[in-house]
Amino acid sequence: MKFLTTIDRDADGVWGVECPSIPGCISQGKTKAEALENVKEAIALCLEVRAERGMPLT
Numbered sequence: 001m002k003f004l005t006t007i008d009r010d011a012d013g014v015w016g017v018e019c020p021s022i023p024g025c026i027s028q029g030k031t032k033a034e035a036l037e038n039v040k041e042a043i044a045l046c047l048e049v050r051a052e053r054g055m056p057l058t
Helices: 032-052
Strands: 006-009 015-018 026-029
Touching: 006 032, 015 032, 026 032
Parallel strands: none
Antiparallel strands: 006 015, 015 026
8 A cells, every 4th residue: 555645854853754644643763764664664553553443544
């Protein structure tokens, strides 16, 4: 599956990433690459929890 993500850098230089199609699915990293890898894991975990709870995946 492919999901659209948004990425932004805060004043402290930390990269934040959000997957808007999955409510509450966010992650961050010290580098852009790290943040993008972390959000992949966050998406997988969010989908797993939503499936276990019988919630819509997106």
